[in-house]
Amino acid sequence: MSWIAVVLLGAGALACGAVLLRDARNLWTLFAAALVFGLAGYAAQGFPGLPSAPLPKADTTLTAAPALIDARREFFDASRPPSRFVLTGDTYARRGDYETASGFYRNAVAENPNDGEGWLALAVALVEYADGRGTPGALLAYQNARDALPGNPAVGYFAALPELRAGRLPETRELWAEALEGARENAPGYGYVQERVDSLDNLMAAIVAQGGS
16 A cells, blocks of 8 residues: 555545544544554554664543543433542543552542442543553453443443554444443433444444545
8 A cells, every 4th residue: 555545545534533523522532543543553564674663652641531531421420420539530530640540549449339430430540551451450340330330331332442542443333332232221321322333333434435435
């Protein structure tokens, strides 16, 4: 694939994302980051004769962190704020300090083991702190969040975000669809996830059309 084709395809995908996801700022931010990482990966592998070298990591923390917290709140009753420990942890998470935030989230679930939002916040923070990897601690926190939030699609939504960041859109779509299948239609966040599934369907169709034009 020539660089002209790469640039055109990337620009087309970015333009489609800007149009289709204009009302889904959280998804748009993550998609844009995934697209940038994908192009950077192509740049690294497109010239096999050059010695390998690590690419500088794009700093999306300041934009992704607040978006993740705002998205998390979509899955809970707005009239019932999180515990004081979660609120304090969020102030650190918004600055990208996931290590300190995790400590407060742990305090939240230690005080109330049935705090589903506390477990979810902890899981997301641990994944972010590990650069998108699902560590054993994060997986345990996700499981505890799932147990505390039956019928809520939150865990499935957030567990799919590393796939989205890696540019694996079909896998992201599958995980979000599974989250909806196991959720109550009147559950908080159900419509939020459904909107993102619909937007992702449109986005993937637009990317396919762009590639075939």
